[in-house]
Amino acid sequence: MSLPSSVGEWVRQQAPAGVSLTAMLIARARAEESDREDALFRDPLAGGFLDAAGLPDGLDRVNDFGGPNFVLRTRYFDDQLLDAAEAGCRQVVLLAAGLDTRAFRLPWPDGTRLFELDLPELLSFKERVIAESEAAPACERAVVRADLRDDWSVPLLDAGFQPNEPTAWLAEGLLMFLRPEDNDRLLARIGSLSPPGSRLALEHVNRAFHQSPDMRAVHRRFALIQASWYATVEDPRAWLAGHGWRARVQPGEDLARRLGRPVPRVYDPEHLGSGRIWLVSAQRATD
Template sequence: MTASLDAVERTALLTAALRAAESKRPDRLYEDPYAAALAGDIGPELLAEVRAATFPPGRERTLPSTPDYNAIRTRFFDDYLQDAAQDPAMTQIVLAPAGMDSRAYRLDWPSHVRWYEVDRPAVLAYKEEQLGAAARPRTDHRRVAVDLTSPDWERDLCDAGYDPALPSTWLLEGLLYYIPEPDTHRILQRVAAVSAPGSRIAADIVNAAALTLPHMRGLLDVFSGWGCPWLFGSDEPEELFARYGFDVRAVQPGEEGADFGRWPDPVPPRSVRDVRRVFFVHGRRS
């Protein structure tokens, strides 16, 4: 089944392997009992390549720690989505793309929440097969098997029960740096078009320097070698999202609220240029 996944889709297996590894730590930031099954055999192999590039034997680490970053990102968005779900008026949560996410299965959700997982058919088919019949979501869970580059994925989402007239919460996790800049704008525009006022959005995004700095080459070359290079970064994520009506904050791992005692590196002020950054963007549609 993994043979049907393309290069970008396989990065979801890396994420699952990272979550499985985090779940084994005594100081884990979350526990994902489904991650190992979702990672399959390929996920640990991808993770081994990332670890070899990030923690070269006999040399000081110069790349960001992917395991720590992924742990913080997962916990940050766990908390963000669960906070959004506490609002009785927030009845729709959309993961686009869903990848190997298991939040619908491993976290508790209020009964008013309807959960949508949007991803390509091959991804959702692999995921369903790996989870097996015994895995049960803890919420009203809807799979929407469609490519986000499709000209009418919004129709498929609405056919699954989504109502654009009601507030929704969107998570675009592990997506924006893999797609060209025009596609980023197109997706944000289309999400905004089906998000009622008061809707919420969250995403992760790197800055432009993260795509070009020489000391990032070790990690960038791994992803490029897999056929899924990083293609887009923004130094002003607040402005990017504001173009489409979202009033957002962008925090970096290691800053208050996005640390959890795990980020190992300094966090340069935003005024410092030519340093790699990653942002957790989160906010509302006005």
């Protein structure tokens, strides 16, 4: 694998590095999906991120296994966020937004305010590419530079977030990269900013998925870019209930079938045994 020298080149280009480089993998999957005639979504900006920085040699092999999840979960979370908007959430917070362009490509109701949180370097790169594209957001969009292991509520409030308004939160492709105690703090903070009517959608994995043979090559590549996984969860419904959310888990194989796609290995219980990617949507419990 020629990854380490290429990563040096990436850093010199001021492109995303370390864990932020994983956002480029998602952009890659979204750009490829957008080219399909039967695309589940169209993300015209995704290709621009890749043109601006590309990917280190060999890293894109991660998408051989993970790519179908990146595509299917994107559509799943698109639908969850639009449902939340329809149910009255006019505030949306994308935690670890990465190169997510939902602010630009989803049909938000008037008055929607969307906040994107991620590490400063990733957001600097993203804003540079978006400025060059001259794309216009379909909502009011704010970018918040924050480390989600710290108290990100302060910069979020400074950016105009209203803690008394129902909010749709998304944590996609994030929780496995944080430590379990950081995730508990993250959920506690989300809860303290979520009045009744709020929604939360997230992705996580269980230990058996983390340890599955298919993931070994992925972990080796992630270790080279300092993007190791630290957290798993065995029972996401119970975990979320403990933080005041009523959660529903969407089985990946059902999602693939519903969207008219073959069940990929990354979702297939026959292939993975007890390994699971959790796709979860939750409502703020009222009692």
